[in-house]
Amino acid sequence: MDEIDAIEHEVSIMGKRHAAGIEALKLVQKNRGWISDDSLYAIAELLQMTVSQLEGIATFYNLIYRQPVGRYVIHVCDSISCYLTGYQAVSEAIKAQLGIGYGQTTEDGMFTLLTNACLGSCDKAPAMMIGEDHFEHLTPQSARDILQQLQQERGKKPETTQK
Template identity: 40%
Template structure:
């Protein structure tokens, strides 16, 4: 299920820290980078490398919002609607994206390009309303800026 390169990366991470299990979250990121999400078989595979049961791995995967358990689009658009962004009309940004992409929060466009998520504070409150496209921040969002962003990402 995991490529040789990924397995090698994982084995390196497992040796890197004072305690093996500290590598679990870094390893899950590596798995997600290869597979796009972390499936149940992937959890089992990771568990075997750590000497953990599938349930112990799943407990971690399901706790953290940045681990996806189902496939997501090439661009995961994450719109913050927490208090500071809300005060700066983040809902309008989220609604506009819903309409524009024709999907609801949590869904992926049929072409697999975009997944839309509503997220909690991303630490960019001075630039509200803020959003992330995968790891890239986009500040002071407006409808025009969304148009341009989607144009570039398409």
């Protein structure tokens, strides 16, 4: 099923074209990795929405990416629960391991690091999400171990860039 067919399927479920906006964005992002301006315009036209309406949806949801991201997008929760249970130390360990700051992507395109206001793991804080996987009760060492495992799967330590 191509993207247009998949979006039309979502429209048939939602009943109204504009109601399928977030699902359309998620479908295109799943195939392409992020939502380019061209993709945004095409989706808006298909759903008979204005580009501004769809952009509003895209920028509201922090899991829709409007610029290229790495193979692994890391969302580190910075809610008050995570902050009080070790967020800062975990955050510093992740940044040091990857050699990048928030909003940056490693030079090899493997990791993008972002914050997230809440991952719904307040009772298991600190937490992070990589792709669809949640990691909870993090320590600086457990966060480094998770990243090292992903790096080893790729076979090399990522080169970094400061943007």
